[in-house]
Structures are given as C-alpha cells and as structure tokens.
Amino acid sequence: IGLDRGERHLLYLTLINQKGEIELQKTLNIVEQVRSDKTIDVNYQEKLVQIEGNRSEARKNWQTITNIKELKEGYISNLVHEITKMMVDYNAIIVMENLNSGFKRGRFAVERQIYQKFENMLIEKLNYLVLKDKKPLEPGGVLNAYQLTEKLNKVSDVYQQCGWVFYVPAAYTSKIDPKSGFVNLFRMKGLTNVKSKYDFFMNFNSIKFDLKEDCFVFEFDYDKFGDNSDYNKKWKIYTRGERIIYNTKKRRNETIDITNQLKQIFTEYNFNWESNENLLESIKNIEINDQNIKSYAPFFDVLLRMFKYSLQMRNSKPNSSRSEDDYLLSPVKSQDGLFFVFRDEAKKGKDEQKKWKSNLPVDSDANGAYHIALKGLLLLKERINKNADQVDLKISHEDWFKFVQTKEYAK
16 A cells, blocks of 8 residues: 655545555545444545645634644544555555655645554554454454554664554655656756856757657667666656646746747758758757857757756646646656546546546656555565565665566566
C-alpha cells in the first residue's frame, strides 16, 4: 500500500500486487463512515476547507480552533481504521515517503496539516491491532491482537522501517513516467548565456522534426551530460502536446504549444525544419562570436525554454478543481509506441465500488502513491526476499531506475 501526500489530496492510496499491478487507487479525501446503519462518504478535505474559513478569524475564535482539531482527529481515526483493515485483508505492507520533520510541517497549510499525526496514530494502532469483528482468541481478536509495528517513544526516530511500515526515499516518485520510467535528470540552472546554451545542445545526438507525430524530437544520451545514475541512458524527447506554465511577467498560468513555438523560431532563423534533416548540424555551424552572439540570443533562449517545457511531465493550475487543469504528459514513447497521458487513463472511469478500472495511475497524486508502492515492492523482491538475513533498505537512484525501466518484477 503506497501512501502519498498530494497537492490535490490530503492523502492518496494505491494498492499493488507482487507483479506491480494496481489493485486499487483512491483519494483519501473521502472516507466511508457508518451512520444509522448506512455507509456514507464524507469528504474531509472539503470540510476542513469550509471550517477553516478566514484563518485570521479562526485563530481568534477558540470554538473554530476546537472544531478543526476535532475534525482532524475524526478524519485520522477513520483513515487509520480503513488502512489497517486493508493491511489485514490483503496481507499488505505500508510504504510512505521518508521525509524530514521540517518538510512534514511545512508542506501544507497549518490548518490542514494532518500527516505527522496520521503517522503517529497509524504506528501506535498497528502496535496492538484489534479488529472488532474478530472473536477474542481469533487472530486480530482482543486476546490475540496483531503486533505489526514495534513500540516507539517517538515516531520521528523511525528511519527506514517500523515493522510492517516502510519508509522509502521520496525522489523520483511523482514526476516519473509510469510506462517507460523516464525522469528529467538535466541540470540547466547554469545555462545563462548563448555560449553555455550552444555547448549544451552540442551534447545531443540529433534534433529533428517528425512529420508523422508533427513535433520535434530531441535525441540524447545522459552519459554525455555527466549523469550516470539513469539505467536506460538513451532517450528521445518529443515536443508533442501542450504544457501549463506560469508567466512571471503576466503573473498567470498559460497553456503553450511547444511545437508551434519551435516552428516559429526555426523559421525565423531560416532553418529548414520540415526536411527531416538533423537540425543540430546547422546549429553547429553557427559561429558564436562577439559579432553575432546578440542576434542569436533569442534563438537559443527559445530553444532551451521549449526543451525545458517538453520535459515538464506534470502540468497543473494551483487552486483549480478541474481535472483538465492537472495532468501528466510523458515526452517519451514507451515500448508499445504510445505516450502516457493521465487523461486517457481517467477516461476509463470507475466501477460500482468506486475503484478506478485503469492499471495505470489516473492522476498526478495517484502517480506518486503508485511509485512509492513500487519502491516498497523493490524492497520486498530485491532485498528482503533475496537476503533476509542481512537486509539493506537503501535505494539508490540507479537501482530504482533499473527496477522501473526494466520491469522485471512484472514477469
């Protein structure tokens, strides 16, 4: 069971099997409660937003503060009950991000900060887990409780594991293509002038226009950029699709078409981009000297920015509740020759039990929970099952990329 704190969800849960297939993915904004013998859905995120109201006024109103505290505790209590029951039903471990306490305090607004308390209550509950529907002597009964975590003085003392609860590195779990395992490893902060941008693109293998896909394709090898942690190394980045970017000058979000922007700049500088030739050869012939460096500054500025945007998989508009304003678009083709897009998965809808039918993540927060669960599967298959006597729970970037890009676990 992978648990992730999302941008649009208080918590998101993804349950996978031993082959890495998704059995269940759901938001934990909504928790089922039994009231008057009826099971109803309660959206705690909406309730928290509603009860917070004006924060300044809330801090002055002790009644409001009390209500928020009670609501949080009620939410966490229901959440812990649902997750612990699922652990027993599916014989599942819990996998969460290994985050420092400062990050836990600072990621969300104070009034909605429930994650750290959730961890405390979950581990405490699992230390002596009693299921109400079990007879006293049955496994899980009051006289034969499950002990799935060790007794701790402070949950903050946990580093990698506490019984059936595992903590994994947070890196490369949300902004990663679930089909190909591609991640953006480029470091481009120091590319501030024409010469540095020119040298950057000289490391590419080719830049071509793909007539069939109607977009530009940047082909490269990560080894040429000094990054040796990736496993596949060689990739092709396609500029297809739209990206949501924040315009700092206009102070608003905008949707841009990367391919059209590149067509315009290549046309303006007389590059024959429609010929399917390697445009990199023409770029190499540009003389970067004092005489023409200023005239080519706009060209390299646009070229670099559009390449950066093409690598941007997650696209979202803050504070928007519309699903079309939060999507992941992969810039690389997977082995089946298709590009992964969340929108396509979300269109498959839900069944009667409100479970997504898709075998791939359906939104950005689901992607994070899915890959956190996969890191747990890596620990089980590659570390615990193979070397139970001396388990190493550290996960390097290279180990992680190999695991998700080769997908040996699915065989």
